[in-house]
Every structure is written in C-alpha cells, then in structure tokens.
Amino acid sequence: MLELSGINQYYGGSHILSDVHLSVGAGELICILGRNGVGKTTLMRSIMGMVGIKSGAMTFAGQTITQHTTEQRARAGIGFVPQGREIFPLLTVEENLKLALAGRRDKIRKIPSQIHDLFPVLLEMRHRRGGDLSGGQQQQLAIGRALVLDPKILLLDEPTEGIQPNIVVEIGHVLRRLNQELGLAVLLVEQKLPFARQVADRFVIMERGHIQASGAMDQLNEELIQRYLTV
Numbered sequence: 001m002l003e004l005s006g007i008n009q010y011y012g013g014s015h016i017l018s019d020v021h022l023s024v025g026a027g028e029l030i031c032i033l034g035r036n037g038v039g040k041t042t043l044m045r046s047i048m049g050m051v052g053i054k055s056g057a058m059t060f061a062g063q064t065i066t067q068h069t070t071e072q073r074a075r076a077g078i079g080f081v082p083q084g085r086e087i088f089p090l091l092t093v094e095e096n097l098k099l100a101l102a103g104r105r106d107k108i109r110k111i112p113s114q115i116h117d118l119f120p121v122l123l124e125m126r127h128r129r130g131g132d133l134s135g136g137q138q139q140q141l142a143i144g145r146a147l148v149l150d151p152k153i154l155l156l157d158e159p160t161e162g163i164q165p166n167i168v169v170e171i172g173h174v175l176r177r178l179n180q181e182l183g184l185a186v187l188l189v190e191q192k193l194p195f196a197r198q199v200a201d202r203f204v205i206m207e208r209g210h211i212q213a214s215g216a217m218d219q220l221n222e223e224l225i226q227r228y229l230t231v
C-alpha cells in the first residue's frame, strides 16, 4: 500500500537518506529501529512531504505521491503522529481534535466516537488545555488527532518517548487493536525494543540513512541488536 523506492534526501550537503526502499502492505505493522540520528524522523517527514527529497519515488494506494503536498498525503489517508507530539498546548483537547476534523474529505465535523472508545481520557478531559495534560495523555491526543482523519496507514515517530510505563502499555494495545480490528497499517519508529517486539510484526533497521536489515520480528536476533541498536 505504501512503497518507497530509491529515496535520497539531503540536508544541505549532508546525505541523510541513502537509496531507501521500503514497502508497507495493507494491514502490516512495521517498526523502524535505529540509533539516534540515523534518519528515522527524516524518513517519516519525507513520507509526509514535509521535507523535500532529491530522488526516488513514493506510491500510496496505487497512486504516485512523490510530488504531493503534505495536505494531499494526509487527505489520501496517511496519518502522522510526529516525534514530540506537537499538539496545540493552549487549545483544549476537544479543540485540538476538532481542528483536525477540518482536514477530512467528507463533511463529517463531529469527533468520531471511536476516538473516545480507544482513549476514554480524551472524553474525560475534553475541556482541559492540551498543554496541561501529562506526556502520555498528550501522546494519546496526538494519536487521536491523527485518527480523526480516518487514515489507511498511521505513521508514528517514537510514540513512547518520555512516557510513563502504564500508558506505553495502553498505546501498544491501541495500536494492535487498530491494526487487528480495523486493518489499519502502521509504520512505527521506536527505540524501546520490548515495545517494538510486543507491537510489531516486522522490523526494519536503519543505520546512517541506509536500511541495513529487515524481517519478521522473531528474526531480530542478538547479533543485529549488538551491531545496529545497542548504544
């Protein structure tokens, strides 16, 4: 459903993404692993059209999206939860979600009840300002906001970063539920190995902008971990 081929990206003179090929099938749950600074966020932002690429092609649901704007990609069904969450701190939970609704293709302007089923805390705290939520609650809001657009694939960039363990578990359950019950494809960037193992079916390892290894999660062995992931 999402295909990247031969993606090269530069920041100024620095070659950040090198000939990246990646394919996410419908209903797949894939985790991108890699140490700090290897280009994971740059890859996610490239998929969203937030940074320009030098060469390569991207298709989504059979359409070439390489030249599409971020908004067009979002409307086509690519949901994105950025690293650091980036919710609006001064707006309430409800306002954050409603703002996202404006991006829907259909005329639905009501927050889908599914969002509150998945994250009851967002209903409970609907009048609270985003900035007054805990880190974990903000992350749930950021995921809820992406789901408001009814995506076909959800990209998440380190959703467990700086979050208390019980909410990490909850987020893991929600991702599996979305994947299994609704068939949502998920492409996740994650540095916490136990979480990645629990949630994802497949892994992709990046190092200095290259994809070095990939496979079924049970093929992620000690050698790969030592070589590419331990700090």
Ligand SMILES: Nc1ncnc2c1ncn2[C@@H]1O[C@H](COP(=O)(O)OP(=O)(O)OP(=O)(O)O)[C@@H](O)[C@H]1O
Pocket (backbone or CB within 6 Å): 011, 012, 016, 034, 035, 036, 037, 038, 039, 040, 041, 042, 043, 083
């Ligand atoms: N806007 C930018 N301008 C110039 N260089 C950048 C920019 N953003 C990132 N970089 C550089 O590109 C490289 C990849 O960064 P990126 O944020 O994609 O890594 P990452 O794998 O997401 O890291 P982390 O695990 O710390 O989030 C790094 O060397 C970083 O310093």
Ligand SMILES: [Mg+2]
Pocket (backbone or CB within 6 Å): 040, 041, 042, 083, 157
């Ligand atoms: Mg990053």
